[in-house]
Amino acid sequence: MKTLLQRLLKARGYSVYRDVPRDLANPLGVELAAHSALLRAVLQRAGVNVVLDVGAHRGGYRDLLRASGYAGQIVSFEPVSASYAALDTRAAADPAWSVHRLALGREPGRAKINVARESNFTSFLEPNAFSIDRFGGSAVDRQEEVPVARLDEVFGDLVDVREPRVLLKTDTQGWDLEVIEGAAGVLDHVVALQAELSVRPIYEDSTSWLDVLTRLGELGFRPAQLTSVGRDDALGLLELDCLLVRS
Template sequence: MPTLRRRILDLLPRLNINVTNVEPGAALLTRRGGYRITRVGPRSWLVRRGKDGFADQISRMAGKSPKKWSSVALGPSARLFLDGRLGDEDEFQMHKAAQDYMGARHVAALLRHHQVNCVFDVGANIGQYGRRLRQHGYRGRIVSFEPVSATAEKLRRVAEDDPEWWVYPYALGREERVDTINVVYGSMSSILDPTMFGNERYKRFRNTRPEEIDVRRLDSLMDEALKGIDEPRPYLKLDTQGYDLEAFAGAGVWKSEFVGLQSEVALMRIYEGMPRMTEAIETYEAEGFEITGMYPVTREETTGRVLEFDCVMTRADALPA
């Protein structure tokens, strides 16, 4: 049963008060329309529409000394607050969380600016990307593709109460066929086999199982997926564990209809046959897409080198009139 404290905190949003859990046992209360707080690491918060004195309030709520805090302005309406006692591990986690957060905000802003009304979420897993789109204010259609049967069922449950979130249990590729996917725990299942580097880095590759899946061409599904949208402005997100260019090839003549795309591009090959970053970007640029942002997805902790980037791109000629 929820505690009295928890019931009170759950009631406050109805009274136009934001509740932000800062740490276990500590919550920050702010009036709506004032500050918005986003945790971006174990000892760091991003505060929008913040003021310098606000660090003291965060510190008191977290039980920390204000003198240990520092803040960095991120534009006229946001500040990043950092606990000065960040260790190396905390620092690394903060970088990852901050990059993820800023990447998601960049995509959300791009979707608004280009008036996107349908996002194709290829390699959806259990809907993490779709949920983040909704959290950042996107209300248009989401069309998700996830071929692993158990994962697709979890995705359906996530999307079932959202009438504008459609789920297809397919992989996408250059040709339509039945194929086998290597099912891996988490979000790394792939049609491709892991490389020696992939096997050494990810122990989960040692425990995989094959599953037969349907592979479809994206262009064979576009008319159905855009049904009911009067003036489609689609956006393509690819996260297929080394298979992005194959899925992109299957879009055929529809490639020029996407106002933007994002794709995981690799500096280190985790899967056999996956393209390197330069090849992937050259392919997308040849179709008229240009880079608007690069955000690290995975980084090697020991060396600091980036293994994969989320590459966000758009078409300069696709701006709305």
């Protein structure tokens, strides 16, 4: 169990546990283990043969997928230079894993991304005062100008499966809905989706988690599982990972 939780923790970033009261660590560990089990079931039952890993950071989600028994194609997107370099080195050992230095969004072009002191907080959005007070590492260290593309415009060049059945995972620190709206032309291929929901915002101008869920419902997805990945001092939820399947 300890090894599994370490993999899950790595896939989500160290911040999952670091501010959680000690008496809640085990229940959260159980939640994360349940998430891993359901993810494995969704991959199998939905017949997923392509995973699009948006906001790949250092490759933790790829590790979780491989640990869950998934052997199919993984396409990872990571715009930040240092994180991309780490991914590119790692991907050389996995022939079914390709990595691309690219951000995904609604509008193609170039944009400045806020690289945080702790890179897992990097976002196109600005951290708010609560975020900086709670997680000192969310403060902006520098900006990088990065390329941005719509997923539905690059999908055909990157996916090499004849009949793709896609799990779209987005972990982009408040940018997930932008990614999903930019995938409009290929959403018919998406059989499952994992998105990050901010219950207590840690970025300026982030979309309400209820609005994200409503929009995903309009697009034909329904939640299969909500997994907490952080709490505040009052034990209220900060963020959720939401695994969704087709309605």
